[in-house]
Amino acid sequence: MRKIGGLLLCCFLLNGLNGQHQVKTRKELQREVIRCINESAQQYKVMMQRLDAARFPVTWYAKEDKLVTSGSEPWVGGFYPGALLYLFEYTKDSALYKEALQKLNVLAKEQYNKTTHDLGFMMYCSFGNANRLAPKPEYKTILINSARSLASRFNEKVGCIRSWDSDPGRFMVIIDNMMNLELLFEATRMTGDSSFYRIAVAHANTTMRHHFRPDYSSYHLVIYNPANGSVLKKQTVQGAADSSAWARGQAWGLYGYTMAYRETRDPKYLEQARHIARFLLQHLRLPADKIPYWDFDAPGIPDAPRDVSAGAVICSALLELATYTPLKESKGYMKAAEKMLQSLCSPAYRATIGGNGGFLLKHGVGNYPRKADIDVPLIYADYYYTEALQRYRKLGMKR
Incomplete structure (x- = not known):
């Protein structure tokens, strides 16, 4: 009570x-x-x-005064160094920059991680910001390798990048994945290889066709048949109901399509x-x-x-x-x-x-x-x- x-x-x-x-x-x-x-x-x-040197903050539980952390593998790894870099950009506080660089060193190995769709969150929010503030060849290499790992999850028949791997027989795509396309657009700029661009556009188009309701609210998850791209089911896993408008899902859609316009001018x-x-x-x-x-x-x-x-x-x-x-x-x-x-x-x-x-x-x-x-x-x-x-x-x- x-x-x-x-x-x-x-x-x-x-x-x-x-x-x-x-x-x-x-x-x-x-x-x-x-x-x-x-x-x-x-x-x-x-x-x-x-924070321990090799850990990344996730959340904090007030009752226990417990800081919840993770390694570099989960989807949240890039946010802490990315936020540090945004704050350093104005303050020029070298302590923030040093901390960000230390976390980037821990995160760098994820450029080869092909088991996740979240490499845009992980690598572009972190190394993308680092490269924007102080371009380095090694940052470019990491971003390109990350884009290649992300692109490996694309299915031509579906026209999307796979999100969850829990059921190989069903191709699961969540609205969050719109946020990871920015990494692919950046890779095309860096390499001149338009295949990254084509994958990003295909994913955005397929998502626009199937994730959104007539009122422009979105489902969280659409499940496709990987063999022919047909839609099997639509759900809202993290929302109140399949028919509901889960707030963060709507936010991902708004941000994702605003970014897609910036990158394509479509x-x-x-x-x-x-x-x-x-x-x-x-x-x-x-x-x-x-x-x-x-x-x-x-x-x-x-x-x-x-x-x-x-x-x-x-x-x-x-x-x-x-x-x-x-x-x-x-x-x-x-x-x-x-x-x-x-x-x-x-x-x-x-x-x-x-x-x-x-x-x-x-x-x-x-x-x-x-x-x-x-x-x-x-x-x-x-x-x-x-x-x-x-x-x-x-x-x-x-x-």
């Missing part, structure tokens, strides 16, 4: 803060963003002190991103502070848990989408992104320095149906939060 009461109190406080937020001016939010970048750098120094991807954005921003169950519940159809709304990881991904995606659309539409995306960013920077979601196990954001949801990582910090939420901070800072420099 005490645990339920605490959850209800947390939800009450979050809902109360929604109404109390006063919208900051653009100049005020720019100042807030700079403050958050600097404080995030301080917070990650707390994280650095808690207008159908821009249209897809705009449709997904419209679904999200006009949804009656999107809270006033714009940080979504873990599923738009979650039972118990408005007392259902929020998911800052979905909020951070959507915020970052909207900041980019706003740069590709007509002025009136762009203003709408920017206004929503600014509201999200203001919420993420507020005490309702952002940790105080020294708390939250060293993570930046509170109130993430990993896998609700499995009762895993509910109302905890998540390293991928931190990554897309630092990306959103940097994107907004850079947009302000252009004005």
Whole structure:
């Protein structure tokens, strides 16, 4: 009963803060963003002190004060060094850079890992950012090898990259996989080999045909027949129901098609991103502070848990989408992104320095149906939060 009461109190406080937020001016939010970048750098120094050299942060359990870590193999490995690099980009704090490089050394062997579809998350969020800030031949080699490993999972008959390997007789593809295509686009730029590009485009096209409902919400998982590419089943494994709109899945779709438009300039991807954005921003169950519940159809709304990881991904995606659309539409995306960013920077979601196990954001949801990582910090939420901070800072420099 005490645990339920605490959850209800947390939800009450979050809902109360929604109404109390006063919208900051653009100049005020720019100042807030700079403050958050600097404080995030301080917070990650707390994280650095808690981590073993060969481990990567995943989450933190407050009750036990337990930092949950992993090796380099899981999908989350690239987010911590990537976030460090985003923070270093502004602060120029050499301690952050040194930590990022140390983790890159541990992660490098995953360039040959052909057992996962998540090499974009793992290698592009990490080595992609490292190469962007300080290009090196070894980074280029690692990114190309990673793209080759990812491309090995492509099936011509299906037109997609396989996600899960649990059943060889069924070809499983999750919406998350849209995020890994950026690595393939980068590999074509680096090598001139258009096969990476063709695989990325084929995957984006197949996903657009089969993952989305008429309202532009998406399923989490589509299962194909590997022999002929026919659709066998559609599910939402991490959502409230197969028919529901799992929030992080919608975020992956929005970000993925915005990125696909950037890389190809194909207008159908821009249209897809705009449709997904419209679904999200006009949804009656999107809270006033714009940080979504873990599923738009979650039972118990408005007392259902929020998911800052979905909020951070959507915020970052909207900041980019706003740069590709007509002025009136762009203003709408920017206004929503600014509201999200203001919420993420507020005490309702952002940790105080020294708390939250060293993570930046509170109130993430990993896998609700499995009762895993509910109302905890998540390293991928931190990554897309630092990306959103940097994107907004850079947009302000252009004005």
